[in-house]
Amino acid sequence: MNSDQAAITEHLFTLRDYIRWTLSEFYRHQVYFGHGHVSAWDEASQLVLNAADLPWDTDPAVLDARLTPAERLKVLDFVRQRAEERKPLPYITGEAWFMGLPFHVDERVLIPRSPIAELIEQGFAPWLRPGPVNRILDLCTGSGCIGIACAFAFQEAEVDLADLSADALVVAQQNIVRHELSDRVRTCQGDLFAAVAGERYDLIVSNPPYVDADDLAGMPAEYAHEPALALGSGPDGLDITRRILREGADYLTEDGLLVVEVGNSEVHLMNSLPELPLTWIELENGGNGVFVITAAELQAHRHLL
Structure with a gap:
């Protein structure tokens, strides 16, 4: 894990934390939504839920549950592909x-x-x-x-x-x-x-x-x-x-x-x-x-x- 990843994972813990951070990364990198979602929030939610092997319609009560260290790193990798490489989310999740x-x-x-x-x-x-x-x-x-x-x-x-x-x-x-x-x-x-x-x-x-x-x-x-x-x-x-x-x-x-x-x-x-x-x-x-x-x-x- 590099220093940037460590700084993120030390301060973000729950699904909700990572959805909010993912949303910020989307706006910071000006990603385009045209391959399944028009809402940045919906796409950020799906990305984080998928990284945690949860379905898109997961009960919102789960959003306050904490991610494991491995799940946090998987979210970071998904966000890197989506925001930096500009890869559409369906190609990331398959x-x-x-x-x-x-x-x-x-x-x-x-x-x-x-x-x-x-x-x-x-x-x-x-x-x-x-x-x-x-x-x-x-x-x-x-x-x-x-x-x-x-x-x-x-x-x-x-x-x-x-x-x-x-x-x-x-x-x-x-x-x-x-x-x-x-x-x-x-x-x-x-x-x-x-x-x-x-x-x-x-x-x-x-x-x-x-x-x-x-x-x-x-x-x-x-x-x-x-x-x-x-x-x-x-x-x-x-x-x-x-x-x-x-x-x-x-x-x-x-x-x-x-x-x-x-x-x-x-x-x-x-x-x-x-x-x-x-x-x-x-x-x-x-x-x-x-x-x-x-x-x-x-x-x-x-x-x-």
Whole structure:
């Protein structure tokens, strides 16, 4: 233990002490909150609780309990990674939550935060046609969070998780096993639809790379820990989305639905393809840039793509 660590651990003892100190370190280092929490207090609390192997919803009465010497050092290490290295908290703890489900994450995948969770909870109503959903594709799956959440929402469906990154699919497979879905969910490696050549789906959902060059250059330091392959997609952020739109109809059933998130690149897409009948979703829980389009609409407007 160095002298700085000793000075801290000699004066701080309880969970509450360390949450307060962590909060101060966050402000001192001007960390960015965008990977699970918008509140510095919530993130400081989760960091300290996790270091003590306590769940996020621990009874507040426990906050006055003292940490062991080993736990204090673990908090200090977590804070060093978060505040000095600017590593997002889910990469430090190895876990993120999406649609109320826990997922393993590390720096091979994006940290789950897609507003598509809201649509999954609603069963994609009213845009998805009524009736059984037999096959779902999560394209550019990363950790597998969207596809696995869909498997819980549509309990009879078979779900494919496709990604170019073999490393990302290792993480996705861990999450398939974690949620005991190996009988219905599988990983497929390849460049977009090449990973599932010849297949057809009732529902294709994608959170592809979509950050434009200007936004990518100005992102906070925390995003440098995420895989660059999963963030940027050309000058306007739409290189991959355009490919998905061009090829998507060939992988949807006749009454299938395509759902894509493009975030702030929504404006670029509206301007570049104004005649394409994309339906932009108003999200009640925050977020932007999610559109839906049916297989029939894609087929009828192929000449625009």
